[in-house]
Every structure is written in structure tokens, then in C-alpha cells.
Amino acid sequence: MSSTSFTKRIARWNRLYHRWIAIAIAIPMIFIITTGIFLQIRKPIDWIQPPTTKGSQKYQPTASLEQILTQVKSVPAMQVTGWEDIKLLDLRPNKGIIKVRNHDQLETQVDAATAEVLQTAQRRNDFVVKMHDFSAWHARLWLGLPVRVGFLVLFLTGVYLNIKMTPVRLKTLFQKSSKRTTQTAQTATTNVTTHIPQATAKDGRPLRLRLKSWLLTYHYWLGWVVMIPWACVIFSGLLLQVRYEVPWVMPVLQQGQGTVPKIEFPQVLETAQQLPEYGVEEWKDVWRVYVYPNQGVTTIRAENRQEFQIDSSTGDVLQVATRRTDWLEDIHEGKWHDLNLWLFLPIHILSLFLWLTGTAVAYNR
Incomplete structure (x- = not known):
């Protein structure tokens, strides 16, 4: 051939x-x-995703878990009676706020220092993400x-x-x-005035x-x-x-021992500091902290893409691994x-x- x-x-x-x-x-x-x-x-359309507010202090998450739960309970729309009604807590240290989501994707943002309720709104983008994939x-x-x-x-x-x-x-x-450059005005006029059947184009096709x-x-x-x-x-x-399915992309979320989080945010940082080889020394090194009550796990997502998974009840480190999901989402x-x-x-x-x-x-x- x-x-x-x-x-x-x-x-x-x-x-x-x-x-x-x-x-x-x-x-x-x-x-x-x-x-x-x-x-x-x-991001530009609040109806899709509620805008992220700002707390009173950056890098100072001193509000206790009990204060946060009490404040969220005071929001009737959230319909929260206990930790089982909360899907996750999302701490943004650089914004000084904590986003609390229930299982119906309703989100309340509270001040990370004072636990004051700043905003409650429906979060629709998460369901669209599930539709997308x-x-x-x-x-x-x-x-x-x-x-x-x-x-x-x-x-x-x-x-x-x-x-x-x-x-x-x-x-x-x-x-x-x-x-086009060599076509004369006479040719152009002829093309316009020539009778062409409606079923064909000017070139006869x-x-x-x-x-x-x-x-x-x-x-x-x-x-x-x-x-x-x-x-x-x-x-x-x-x-x-x-x-x-691929841990290289996103580490598997471990299961903690309980469903009531007990480890406060300052303790979470202290736990990460005990492993200096992973590069978390202060709150500025932390991108986000997620608390999953039903999983019994608190995760630290560091700025260097390291993820610490900590038992929310005992404070034991369950896993430390590189999380590439957020980086890939930025590329995507x-x-x-x-x-x-x-x-x-x-x-x-x-x-x-x-x-x-x-x-x-x-x-x-």
C-alpha cells in the first residue's frame, strides 16, 4: 500500500x-x-451562587462549633435541630467566614470570629454541577x-x-x-439582474x-x-x-468515629502544625477547612494543595495526601x-x- x-x-x-x-x-x-x-x-449571578461575604476578622476563626450550631438553629429557613441536619461547614480563613450548608443546599454564612449570622440564601450551583457530570x-x-x-x-x-x-x-x-478584486462592475450587475430559480443559489448550487x-x-x-x-x-x-475513583485526583474521604464534631478550628490548625513537612504553619497557609458531620471528618485544604483529613471527634490524623481536584477545577x-x-x-x-x-x-x- x-x-x-x-x-x-x-x-x-x-x-x-x-x-x-x-x-x-x-x-x-x-x-x-x-x-x-x-x-x-x-459568581456574577447571585441567584445561582450566593456571594461570599466577609467576616469581622481574617485568619481568626475563634467561634466555637457550639456557637455556630446555635446561631444556625436560630435561622428558621435552615430547619436545623442538630448536627445531623448539617451537610458541611466551609471555613474560609482569608474571608473570615464560615459557610454552613444543610442537605437542601440552603446556605448560611456566619462570622468566623463572632458566629454572627451574615447571610442565608439558596445555593443552586451544586445541583447544576451534579447535572453537569x-x-x-x-x-x-x-x-x-x-x-x-x-x-x-x-x-x-x-x-x-x-x-x-x-x-x-x-x-x-x-x-x-x-x-473579488478582479470582478468588474458590469459582471456584478449581470449577476444581480440574472434570473435564477429560487431553489438554487447564485452560483447555481x-x-x-x-x-x-x-x-x-x-x-x-x-x-x-x-x-x-x-x-x-x-x-x-x-x-x-x-x-x-482515582485517588491521584482526589483523596478518598475517610470515615471518622463519630458524627458530632468536637475538634475546634484552632485545634485543627495545631494538628496540621505538628506535621511541618506538609507546609502548614499558620492560617495564611490554609485555603479552606471543611467539616463533614455525618462523615466524622474535618479536612484542611492547604494553599500548596495538601489535604489533611482529621477525625472530628478524636483529632487523629487519618490521611495526608495531595488533592489535585481544586487545581483541575481552576483549569477546567x-x-x-x-x-x-x-x-x-x-x-x-x-x-x-x-x-x-x-x-x-x-x-x-
Whole structure:
């Protein structure tokens, strides 16, 4: 087999894979992109995610767990009677606040120093995240994962096809440009006044073929625009899809001995300080602290991506491991310097158009 025929065969198989995978995952991918756009705008839109308030003091979480529970009980909407009604406590040392969530995703923010209630609001983005990865329907592995693998294959075959088509596209673009510069006013007038049947375009092609050509042209050029951001989104999204199964991505959450947290926040920091090799010396080294009452575990997420899992009842260190989930989420959403709003959000919107044009072409070939 000659190298030319082999190359043509590879190109033909690439087109076939690209087309049929696009058709197979069209609907779930439109859903993923749409929910992704929704999540990109969660920070500016309070209805999606309540804004994070600021406490009276940064890096001073002195409010006791009992004070926090008592204050949250005083909020009727939370419907909290004990620790079993609380899903988690989320301490933000640099903001001086603690976010307390119940099992219905209602969130109360309290001052980390005084335990004063600062805000109560519904948190809707968590459910959208579950929809985004299909865990809301217990389909994260058997549907969400295959769709994202298909998306990766589609991306790779699309890159190949774009590179292969570049010489042809550039040649066509150059020819059209040359033709426009040499076209006379008389020819232009003739084209306008010539009677053409309604079922055909100006060049004599059926309107259906002209529409397909238009879709392919825009699909090609938009592919180059979204290529690099999409690479970040696809590879990080694929790893996040299996975060519960791959400890390298996210350490397995351990189970503590009790369901009533007893270890106060200052004690949590002291426990981490006893392991200096992991780099936590003060509150400024801590990104967040999560308390899971039902799991009996308190976790410290350090700025250096180390995660300490501590028994909430005894204070014993259950596990210390690198947590890459938060870093991958930053890549997935393009959070650096607000890239998620001025770059990744427009790219997601363009991607939705790209997906719709590609699907339309695939169905009409």
C-alpha cells in the first residue's frame, strides 16, 4: 500500500469517526456545554451562587462549633435541630467566614470570629454541577464518562481534520479574494439582474449545499479559535469525571468515629502544625477547612494543595495526601485572572455554536 493511499484511508476513517461520534453524543454534549455556560456565570449571578461575604476578622476563626450550631438553629429557613441536619461547614480563613450548608443546599454564612449570622440564601450551583457530570441521575460513569471520552476522540480527530484541511481552506480563501478584486462592475450587475430559480443559489448550487458549505466554513474557522481552551476543558474534565475513583485526583474521604464534631478550628490548625513537612504553619497557609458531620471528618485544604483529613471527634490524623481536584477545577473553568469570564465564557458560547453547526453537518451528510 502506497503512502498516499494510506494517508487517504486514515483521513477517511477520521471523517467517519468524527461524524458518527458527533451524532452519538450530540444531545448529552449540548447539555454539558449549556450547564457549563451556566456554571461559568455563577459568581456574577447571585441567584445561582450566593456571594461570599466577609467576616469581622481574617485568619481568626475563634467561634466555637457550639456557637455556630446555635446561631444556625436560630435561622428558621435552615430547619436545623442538630448536627445531623448539617451537610458541611466551609471555613474560609482569608474571608473570615464560615459557610454552613444543610442537605437542601440552603446556605448560611456566619462570622468566623463572632458566629454572627451574615447571610442565608439558596445555593443552586451544586445541583447544576451534579447535572453537569450526570451524577444527579447516577449516570456519572456509565454515561458521563463515555460521553467525555467520545468528546476527547472527537476533539483529536477534529484537530487532525482541521490541520489536513488548512492548505485547501487557505487556497480557497486566496482564490475568492483574487476573484473579488478582479470582478468588474458590469459582471456584478449581470449577476444581480440574472434570473435564477429560487431553489438554487447564485452560483447555481442548491441552497442546501450552499448552507452546508457555509456551516463547514464557520465550523472550520471556529475550531481553530476554541482549540486550546477546549483542550484544557476536555482533559481536565475527563480527570474530574473520575475523581471519586482515582485517588491521584482526589483523596478518598475517610470515615471518622463519630458524627458530632468536637475538634475546634484552632485545634485543627495545631494538628496540621505538628506535621511541618506538609507546609502548614499558620492560617495564611490554609485555603479552606471543611467539616463533614455525618462523615466524622474535618479536612484542611492547604494553599500548596495538601489535604489533611482529621477525625472530628478524636483529632487523629487519618490521611495526608495531595488533592489535585481544586487545581483541575481552576483549569477546567479558566479561573486565573478572571479568564473564566472574559475568555472561557465566550469560548463556551462559541463552542455551543460550533457543536450545533457540526451536528447539523453530520446529520445532513
